Amino acid sequence: MEVFGLTFTLWEQLRTILVLFLLSVVYDWVQNIRWKWKYNVKGYFPLPIIGTLPFALSNPTPDGERRRIERFGKIYGGSLGMVNLINVCDLDILKKILVKDHVEFQNRFTLTGVYEPPPSDATLLALKDAEWKRVRSILTPSFSAAKLKMMTSNINQVSEILIQDLLDNARSRSTIDPKNIFGCFTMDVIARTAFGIETNSYKNPDDPFIAHGKRVFSGPVFNPVIILMMIFPRLGPYLTRLLKYSIFFPTNSLEFFIDVSKQIIEQRKTDVTTDRVDLLQLMLNSEHDVHKRLTVHEIVSQSFIVFVAGYETTATLLTYASYVLATNPDVQNTLQEEIDEHIPGDCKEITYEKVMELPYLDQFVHETLRMYPPVTAMNRATSEHRDVQIDGYWFPRNTAISFNIYMIHHDENNYPEPEKFIPERFAPDAKWSRDPFAFMPFGQGPRNCIGMRLALLEAKIALVNCVRKVKFVATEETEVPLKLVTSEAFLRPEKPIKISVDAR
Numbered sequence: 001m002e003v004f005g006l007t008f009t010l011w012e013q014l015r016t017i018l019v020l021f022l023l024s025v026v027y028d029w030v031q032n033i034r035w036k037w038k039y040n041v042k043g044y045f046p047l048p049i050i051g052t053l054p055f056a057l058s059n060p061t062p063d064g065e066r067r068r069i070e071r072f073g074k075i076y077g078g079s080l081g082m083v084n085l086i087n088v089c090d091l092d093i094l095k096k097i098l099v100k101d102h103v104e105f106q107n108r109f110t111l112t113g114v115y116e117p118p119p120s121d122a123t124l125l126a127l128k129d130a131e132w133k134r135v136r137s138i139l140t141p142s143f144s145a146a147k148l149k150m151m152t153s154n155i156n157q158v159s160e161i162l163i164q165d166l167l168d169n170a171r172s173r174s175t176i177d178p179k180n181i182f183g184c185f186t187m188d189v190i191a192r193t194a195f196g197i198e199t200n201s202y203k204n205p206d207d208p209f210i211a212h213g214k215r216v217f218s219g220p221v222f223n224p225v226i227i228l229m230m231i232f233p234r235l236g237p238y239l240t241r242l243l244k245y246s247i248f249f250p251t252n253s254l255e256f257f258i259d260v261s262k263q264i265i266e267q268r269k270t271d272v273t274t275d276r277v278d279l280l281q282l283m284l285n286s287e288h289d290v291h292k293r294l295t296v297h298e299i300v301s302q303s304f305i306v307f308v309a310g311y312e313t314t315a316t317l318l319t320y321a322s323y324v325l326a327t328n329p330d331v332q333n334t335l336q337e338e339i340d341e342h343i344p345g346d347c348k349e350i351t352y353e354k355v356m357e358l359p360y361l362d363q364f365v366h367e368t369l370r371m372y373p374p375v376t377a378m379n380r381a382t383s384e385h386r387d388v389q390i391d392g393y394w395f396p397r398n399t400a401i402s403f404n405i406y407m408i409h410h411d412e413n414n415y416p417e418p419e420k421f422i423p424e425r426f427a428p429d430a431k432w433s434r435d436p437f438a439f440m441p442f443g444q445g446p447r448n449c450i451g452m453r454l455a456l457l458e459a460k461i462a463l464v465n466c467v468r469k470v471k472f473v474a475t476e477e478t479e480v481p482l483k484l485v486t487s488e489a490f491l492r493p494e495k496p497i498k499i500s501v502d503a504r
């Protein structure tokens with residue numbers, strides 16, 4: 001090879017690359033050490049190349065985090081490769097990050113330059129700063145009480161299919177994995193409430209809409225490519241862009257959702273039906289207001305993320321709810337008594353108002369979300385330009401801020417005997433006497449879960465319908481206590497849950 005008239009042998013070229021690589025390793029290591037000292041970040045000392053990654057990966061469970069907190073305090077951090085991260089477990093400081101100083105921390109952390117193909121690039125989950133604020137403010141009214149009331153009929157219709165399936169299982173006395181059954185339920189509900197599509201996941205699991213919906217969640221959460229990008233931030237993004245490798249979602253499923261959404265949007269333009277209340281229609285309706293207009297690309301992105309965020313999480317909530325009912329007969333009896341007392345036997349549709357009249361159901365759902373939060377941890381990020389100081393702690397620019405929801409929910413200072421299921425923890429008096437930030441299954445602050453009220457309504461309608469018709473029962477195959485995987489983004493049991501149902 002010839003450069004500026006000088007000829008280099010292959011060995012000389014390799015040697016140069018090696019020297020440059022070693023120089024960059026030393027440079028990055030010095031940066032990580034400097035970050036730790038400059039901002040007085042408590043935590044492990046970073047190693048060359050991998051930083052503090054091995055310490056985080058060696059025990060990524062809440063138990064591991066508890067040990068790190070005992071050693072370094074409730075605010076500690078490190079460099080995962082080249083990603084600077086601070087873990088926060090102090091509720092007062094979290095309150096400031098998520099609410100009071102929210103503007104400084106309003107974005108979620110994203111790996112620099114990561115390849116995000118449409119429609120995942122413009123979702124509410126991923127958008128930043130002013131763009132996020134604009135889209136969030138347009139979307140928020142779609143989840144108002146008035147809009148949710150209009151969605152109850154759809155949720156009740158899908159509940160009927162759910163009950164039919166449960167009764168079939170009761171008749172055949174077969175053991176069920178509630179995740180499969182409630183996964184079908186939430187898939188059909190979100191297909192109707194987001195896209196206005198009537199799917200039947202119980203009967204047609206091969207329907208492309210259902211198959212692609214499930215694939216979106218099938219990727220491994222612990223992804224070696226993510227780790228590679230953390231360690232080599234200069235190289236990873238180029239590689240994923242070059243290979244068009246989408247870290248989080250299978251590319252052909254993304255393409256499928258774009259096609260379906262665009263087809264529906266085209267149909268709706270010629271459709272004269274005016275009473276549709278699915279989220280896609282509500283977004284299309286906002287087109288008439290110049291200040292609240294979303295582009296087609298933005299509408300497709302939001303439909304997609306609502307689908308992704310709404311399916312798995314609510315199915316997980318219902319799965320654990322049925323497990324708790326099966327393994328706590330007293331809780332199930334109390335819930336049944338409340339529902340039988342308030343909802344007449346001939347009632348055909350569980351309305352929004354009826355659901356709101358059931359205090360024990362509300363306590364039961366909250367305690368289920370406390371003990372089994374579907375999303376185990378969340379994050380925020382500081383901006384690229386500003387260091388922030390809160391109560392003497394530095395949150396340097398370009399830093400990911402992580403908080404562990406599962407750990408907060410299982411901290412005995414927040415909930416004595418945290419491994420016991422006690423719905424009365426959410427009775428009004430008990431609730432008011434506790435720090436509200438000790439409960440955050442839907443996150444907290446202006447960037448919390450936009451679908452929270454829909455998820456609660458959907459889960460409660462499903463539970464009322466179930467409890468009126470069936471009893472969940474533990475069998476010899478039911479694992480007690482349940483072993484959980486708490487180190488991944490979504491909480492899951494180590495082995496599929498097994499329970500059975502009896503008709504009432």
Ligand code: HEM
Pocket residue numbers: 124125126136305306307309310311313314317373374375378379440441442443444445447448449450451452454455
């Ligand atoms: C039990 C069910 C659910 C749980 C536990 C849950 C949990 C969460 C959590 C923890 C966050 C992050 C909040 C934060 O960063 O502070 C979130 C965000 C989000 N969720 Fe949910 N979610 C659920 C259901 C839903 C449903 C049904 C939808 C849509 C219909 C939805 C749509 C979203 C969206 C779009 C975001 C991003 C919000 C933003 O960045 O502005 N979620 N969810």
